[in-house]
Amino acid sequence: MGKKLSLTLLLVFCGSICSQAQTEQITIVLKGDHPLVVDEVSESPDGYWYKRGNVTTFLDRERVLRVDHPKPAEATTTPAPLVGSGKWMLADAQKIQDFFSAKFKKSLPLTAFGQSDLHTRWGLDHRNGMDVGLHPDSSEGRALIEFLRNQSIPFLAFRGPVPGVATGPHIHIGNRSPRVSGR
Numbered sequence: 001m002g003k004k005l006s007l008t009l010l011l012v013f014c015g016s017i018c019s020q021a022q023t024e025q026i027t028i029v030l031k032g033d034h035p036l037v038v039d040e041v042s043e044s045p046d047g048y049w050y051k052r053g054n055v056t057t058f059l060d061r062e063r064v065l066r067v068d069h070p071k072p073a074e075a076t077t078t079p080a081p082l083v084g085s086g087k088w089m090l091a092d093a094q095k096i097q098d099f100f101s102a103k104f105k106k107s108l109p110l111t112a113f114g115q116s117d118l119h120t121r122w123g124l125d126h127r128n129g130m131d132v133g134l135h136p137d138s139s140e141g142r143a144l145i146e147f148l149r150n151q152s153i154p155f156l157a158f159r160g161p162v163p164g165v166a167t168g169p170h171i172h173i174g175n176r177s178p179r180v181s182g183r
């Protein structure tokens, strides 16, 4: 009962302010890396300055495929990945596997643990990353995301393929894979 009431209140509250706040995120689509969801972007002659929280960072123009500015929710076809932040090391993986197997009585469906051939081909440093083959909107995917948020474990949840970054829906656990510098 109490839970239902607070959810209703949240929805009423959210309905009045969130519709504006949510449309302000901008996605920078990078070549061969996970897209960046940022608060602000400004273009300069040799690249882009973007702002996330209080941090402003410069991105070389040649790393950027395109910048997606927010559109009305109805017009969005590929939603930006859900992003969680925090500290993470691959050694923490056991904690996540334990949570999942305790809750769903099966093991976590990992599609990559650390570096894989595909990530190497895409020029991504995935040594500290772990990919889980779950759709972020499935019940198992949602439970996992909730757990990651509660534990302050960084993740990126993809609802569909992103060229050079994701072959399909999955949850990447860990920080964004740094791009291996070209040789």
Ligand SMILES: [Zn+2]
Residues within 6 Å of the ligand: 126, 129, 130, 131, 171, 172, 173
């Ligand atoms: Zn990954």
